[in-house]
Amino acid sequence: MGVPEHSPDAHAQDPTGQQREPGEPTVVVSHLDIIYRVFGAGRARSNKGQDDGDNAEPAALLNRLTQRSRNVGGVRRVHAVKDVSFVARRGESIGIVGRNGSGKSTLLRAVAGLIPPDGGEVWLGGRAALLGVNAALVSQVSGARNVMIGGQALGLTKAQVRERFDEIVDFADIGHFIDLPMSSYSSGMGARLRFAISTAAVPDILVVDEALSAGDAQFRAKAAERVKQLRDQAGTVFMVSHNNNTIRQTCTRVLWLEQGQLVMDGEPNEVLPAYSRAVSGRSQGRARASGGRGRGRGRPRVHASSAAKKRNRRVRPQDRRDGRQPGREADGESQDEQ
Amino acid sequence: MSREEARRLAKQYGLQQVGVRPTLGSYLKDLWRHKSFLLTMSAADSVARHQNNYLGQLWAVLNPLLLAFAYFLIFGLLLGTGRGVENFVGFLTIGLFTFLYMSAGWNYAAKSLxxxxxMVRALRFPRAILPLSVVLAELLASMPAFLVLVVIALLTGERPQLSWLLFPVAILIVAVTTAGMGLMSARLVHGARDLANLVPIITRMLRYTSGVFFSVATYGDLLVEKYGQQLRPVADALVYQPVAVSLTMVRExxxxxxxMRWETWAFASGWAVLLLTVGIVVFWRGEAGYGRA
Known part of the structure; x- marks a missing residue:
């Protein structure tokens, strides 16, 4: 089975990277399920999307007893991505929105082929790479060695990495620190170097996990420019961002995840307002996600109405106890609203 | 979109499914393609090993030397396990340094996944790189100690002969054995991480039964002498188990x-090939599942 060659005209049509006609499928995600096994997690008291809903305080003892039967040893299962299906095409730039812990990063990693599915299938056309400041490297050794490790892990040869070495170091702008162990870097410096390394190669499928939040303002601007370049060169782009403006400017399509489920899949000006409404609505009282009315190009779609109903049936004490988090996000969103 | 539709669509456009095991052939090819990545990882790892010290890499030599001194005090002088061995210092240091390499390589490899x-969730590469690179890293980190062995042999009155040329070969065979053990246990520990707790216990048992500070051959003969010929299989197992025969090979x-005995080399190489083959196959069979939470 051959990997389709990168067709040169796919990104040549429009240099802005927007409104490109979607081409052939490059990513097929079919009924994807990902379940984390969390070790040493103890009793149930988490607002991550687990399928066994948390009960209120008085039922804590009962809860504990029932939990015990479900958890072998100290292991808890967190159902992070539930039955997500979609098809991404060449030339598409897909943003993923959702609240903290809704499974965005997990979905991204699965799309990049880094976390094997527990159920369902993921098909890729070409090489996928995760671009993220969290991409782990060896912290005890020097930045220079890490450039070699990271570059080669991205599929470059040793010679190619050496060729791009200066460019990477210049971009990361960490000066003589390049010869010191990465553990001595400030968090911003580490993030900058990791970003520079992970953008050294252009993959067919680019997966960006909040990479733009790294470093200071100056670096963020530089990083945004770099991501834009990559996006124009890569066949298909996925990105997670909490900034709706970023998504609106750069994405041709938005997936909205809620507790691991795909709530809505459509154009940005369709999904983003609905998502903002749902998030700000949730912070005031109960959220009611608006329906997935998006016109699809034959795309799979999870209907928001059923997903939202299912969700609303569950009592989620975390939401009420800690209204700060959804509220804060809602603030960010309301500024984004036109 | 049903599962079948998705599958048909993916096949139609020649997409490749992720999270499925590649064929063994393509896996090995992929591994071969990543050989320079393996070397880079190993070099970085071996440098990192002794980095948080003032004396740095000197500890790669000091550490085993000090340990050898302690063992010499306890087993050589106090307990006298060196009976039947003329050059006990040479015997002990070779056994100890080789064993330390094997146990460290195996322990790190078992936990490498x-x-x-x-890293597994951030970068894509054949995961066998991880256990293999730590075994290689440990080999690089042990190089100074192995050189010290030659110096000790000279100091304790051994005369250089042709067989010394086989010393690096023997170390290489030991490394292959260690890699095989590491690959196997890396998968097992990934499958059931509780098994990681057993690794140090097994290591401890091997340390005391593999003839690090006594001669397994002499001990095996003693057993047979004392309890009769029916214990011959036990004695043979003591002598020819992978770790013991590895130590003997390096000593030879x-x-x-x-x-030099051909049996030693035949068994040691046999174990190396067998363990590496089984290790690769066992590890490869789990390839689709690594990184699963």
């Missing part, structure tokens, strides 16, 4: 009093 989950190259 579980300990590097972040440097110590004049331990003569």
């Amino acid at each position: 579980v300990g590097n989950v972040a 190259t440097l110590l004049g009093e331990v003569p």
